[in-house]
Amino acid sequence: MENHIEIEKSHHLIIVHFYGEIDSVMAPVYRGQLSDLIDETQEDLVFDFQNTSFIDSSGIGLVLGRYNQLKFEHRTLILTGLNQVAYRLFELTGLFQIMPYYESIESLKEGTL
Amino acid sequence: MNQMEVSFSAILDNENFARTTVAAFLTPLNPTIDEVIEFKTIVSEAVSNAIIHGYNQNSECFVVIKMKIDGRAVQLTVQDYGKGIENLEEVKAPFYTTAKDLEHAGMGLTIIETLADRLEIESVINIGTKLIITKSLKNHDTV
Numbered sequence: 001m002e003n004h005i006e007i008e009k010s011h012h013l014i015i016v017h018f019y020g021e022i023d024s025v026m027a028p029v030y031r032g033q034l035s036d037l038i039d040e041t042q043e044d045l046v047f048d049f050q051n052t053s054f055i056d057s058s059g060i061g062l063v064l065g066r067y068n069q070l071k072f073e074h075r076t077l078i079l080t081g082l083n084q085v086a087y088r089l090f091e092l093t094g095l096f097q098i099m100p101y102y103e104s105i106e107s108l109k110e111g112t113l
Numbered sequence: 114m115n116q117m118e119v120s121f122s123a124i125l126d127n128e129n130f131a132r133t134t135v136a137a138f139l140t141p142l143n144p145t146i147d148e149v150i151e152f153k154t155i156v157s158e159a160v161s162n163a164i165i166h167g168y169n170q171n172s173e174c175f176v177v178i179k180m181k182i183d184g185r186a187v188q189l190t191v192q193d194y195g196k197g198i199e200n201l202e203e204v205k206a207p208f209y210t211t212a213k214d215l216e217h218a219g220m221g222l223t224i225i226e227t228l229a230d231r232l233e234i235e236s237v238i239n240i241g242t243k244l245i246i247t248k249s250l251k252n253h254d255t256v
Contacts, residue, residue, distance in 0.1 A: 024128060024157075027190075056154055057218045058217070060218040062216060062220040092223065093220055
């Protein structure tokens with residue numbers, strides 16, 4: 001699968017779907033794209049990893065960086081759809097103590113409707 | 114016993130090659146999807162450390178990966194001949210990073226320690242760094 005992101009607007013949220021792998025090559029690319037997106041919008045953000053086959057610590061850095069960028073503007077970052085291994089690593093890093101997590105986009109949408 | 118060795122230029126684009134190669138070599142052991150992702154993550158963290166911190170992304174330099182499979186026990190060695198680590202205890206601490214501006218989380222070694230059974234680090238200044246990672250795959254008949 002080609003690595004890319006797709007952006008969807010839904011229920012006053014902006015959902016970013018990550019496809020493929022997030023590693024040291026892709027993280028800086030997404031960092032630029034998402035920083036611009038955050039600058040150009042006011043909504044809260046969702047990062048959806050349902051279609052992400054691989055995330056390493058550069059992905060964790062990417063998430064933390066965007067969290068800090070949003071927090072500065074009192075906006076929220078929500079995470080969904082991590083695979084089991086990535087979930088363990090995000091948990092280890094303490095990310096779930098500072099941002100909400102939903103198993104899937106569907107469970108998030110049900111929760112916020 | 115089955116063994117392999119591969120070396121490649123210290124550029125980040127080769128991380129994918131390294132992950133995929135290690136995963137392919139494990140295939141005869143019929144690992145679970147999670148085990149494959151765990152190995153790929155370990156390789157990714159170790160190789161990006163070697164490329165970024167060992168070599169400062171100098172493409173003239175080489176990262177060497179060796180694998181040894183004995184039964185279901187896997188030993189993975191990731192080695193560079195770069196600048197070495199000054200203080201091993203310091204770099205092993207979670208969130209330790211020298212590249213905050215690049216948004217490196219400083220979690221690489223902590224992640225490897227979490228996913229592997231054992232991590233040994235040998236490092237000598239200006240000689241290089243060697244990570245020796247051991248991890249056994251589960252027996253399917255006990256799953």
